[in-house]
Amino acid sequence: MPKSTIRVATTEGCFRMIMPSLMRQFKEMYNDYGIRGVIGNAEQLWEMLENGELDIAFSGISLLAPECIEKDFLFEERLYLVVSEQMLQNYFPDRYPECVEEFRKGADIREFSGMPFCRSLPNLHCMQILDHLLEREEVTLDCVHTSGHFDLHQQMAQENLAACFSLSMYLPHLHELNLYSDNKLLVFPIKDLTETNPVYILTNKDKGYVEGTDELRIC
Amino acid sequence: MPKSTIRVATTEGCFRMIMPSLMRQFKEMYNDYGIRGVIGNAEQLWEMLENGELDIAFSGISLLAPECIEKDFLFEERLYLVVSEQMLQNYFPDRYPECVEEFRKGADIREFSGMPFCRSLPNLHCMQILDHLLEREEVTLDCVHTSGHFDLHQQMAQENLAACFSLSMYLPHLHELNLYSDNKLLVFPIKDLTETNPVYILTNKDKGYVEGTDELRIC
Known part of the structure; x- marks a missing residue:
């Protein structure tokens, strides 16, 4: 059984482009963690983060997002x-x-x-x-x-x-x-x-430390 | 301007597999017709057919589909x-x-x-x-x-x-x-x-002849 399972999400298009290889890299580096890949639109991702159904998301963010969401700038898209x-x-x-x-x-x-x-x-x-x-x-x-x-x-x-x-x-x-x-x-x-279209790493700042989240940032 | 425009739909996965090349073949054979490609789940496709928002769909069908929908068996999937x-x-x-x-x-x-x-x-x-x-x-x-x-x-x-x-x-x-x-x-x-999973060509039998539909069947 994995030590813990990290739930990572992004939008459909982005998932297709980055997630299969990101998830593989994560598994290669941290084989004792499980990883689940979730797809949703930005609003769904914010809601899942708020409800503790997700640990980390890659997405845009707007002023409509819940206050508990913390964002780290990742890259700017054209x-x-x-x-x-x-x-x-x-x-x-x-x-x-x-x-x-x-x-x-x-x-x-x-x-x-x-x-x-x-x-x-x-x-x-x-x-x-x-x-x-x-x-x-x-x-x-x-x-x-x-x-x-x-x-x-x-x-x-x-x-x-x-x-x-x-x-x-x-x-x-x-x-x-x-x-x-x-x-x-x-x-x-x-x-x-x-x-331009900025993409962030989103997490829930009110949720305690999620095992595996820091490991994922390294990938 | 195209003579008329045919609206063709299928489910997301099927669209990805068959529609770009099917739409190209149709355009090559009938350049004076326009063609629009629509994605939806089976229930959405039935509803769009019923409302006259679609001319033809490739999809499964169940007893829940509206009565106006006519089906022609296409192939059986495993x-x-x-x-x-x-x-x-x-x-x-x-x-x-x-x-x-x-x-x-x-x-x-x-x-x-x-x-x-x-x-x-x-x-x-x-x-x-x-x-x-x-x-x-x-x-x-x-x-x-x-x-x-x-x-x-x-x-x-x-x-x-x-x-x-x-x-x-x-x-x-x-x-x-x-x-x-x-x-x-x-x-x-x-x-x-x-x-198995049967796939049909679906049309609305109550709608009059749609220009281009028969042409599409030939592709």
């Missing part, structure tokens, strides 16, 4: 525009491939408003950032798919079904997709999108 | 047990590798009850099938991760964090994972699990 080469060629026949260099300096979202898009629901902070920009620029996107699965959005972009948005943490997945396809996905910073 | 070679070796040190051949004839779930598992929530039909078996065999599994993301379960199995279950439709993903790792995932039929 949101990028992702378009396949073929789709760019179809939508900018007169400017391709020269436009690639131009968009690399900052893609103006208004120029892409004729494309179909995949996006996430507006409850994610990174989508609120985007929606502020769309509102300022008076742009409405034609969304052919809405879900929280950013890796799936990239797959659909590679099939030329849509353009999409990617947070920094999904770029390794994009580079992997690019290894196995001739239709490369291109990543552009978005012009005038200055807001 | 649920398999998935364990990595290293994990099998750790848990069956005296019987590995001979036990592999034995388990290929049908793995007795009781022999695996000491392993940690990933599984899905019991609201999925394929999990209800499993739960019937666990109940009959009086086995309780130690679940380190619960989610509807079967491809993620396979990733965690490859990291030796848990054993898991896979429906037939996720086996191509498993074979892909096996291409890039020395720690192969092994797939075993489950002894005494005879129930």
Whole structure:
């Protein structure tokens, strides 16, 4: 039986990107601890931390989170525009491939408003950032798919079904997709999108020391 | 502008496995139609069909579904047990590798009850099938991760964090994972699990002909 079991959580997309290998590293370093991986949206994670159903979470945080939650800043994420080469060629026949260099300096979202898009629901902070920009620029996107699965959005972009948005943490997945396809996905910073998406380690400061939590921080 | 837009839906896991390439094929064959891809659980898909928010869905169906839904049988899925070679070796040190051949004839779930598992929530039909078996065999599994993301379960199995279950439709993903790792995932039929998981094409028989639906059936 493990000495104790640590319950670690993050949002669905982030879990997919980091947790399997993080959990393996933890098990390799601390084989006498158990580890459970939990998925939830930010609000669910805060609530589970508050109720003592979780020991540690990786997520964003807002003023709506319960006061007992302690945050340690982890990293800052940026949101990028992702378009396949073929789709760019179809939508900018007169400017391709020269436009690639131009968009690399900052893609103006208004120029892409004729494309179909995949996006996430507006409850994610990174989508609120985007929606502020769309509102300022008076742009409405034609969304052919809405879900929280950013890796799936990239797959659909590679099939030329849509353009999409990617947070920094999904770029390794994009580079992997690019290894196995001739239709490369291109990543552009978005012009005038200055807001970023901070990710924190969240714990409950009112709960006593949880065995294993400090060990996890080392991973 | 597209002639008309067809709204196609399936469950999250199935979407990930089949929809990006299905949607691309549809667009290649019928470029003058638009296609939107929607994700939902079975109950949500039935409701959206009933309300005319969807044209076609790929999903299971039960007696609880609204009467207006018409089903066409598509395929029958089986649920398999998935364990990595290293994990099998750790848990069956005296019987590995001979036990592999034995388990290929049908793995007795009781022999695996000491392993940690990933599984899905019991609201999925394929999990209800499993739960019937666990109940009959009086086995309780130690679940380190619960989610509807079967491809993620396979990733965690490859990291030796848990054993898991896979429906037939996720086996191509498993074979892909096996291409890039020395720690192969092994797939075993489950002894005494005879129930299967049927998947249907669902439409609303009360709604008139939807342009594009017949075209999609051809894909």
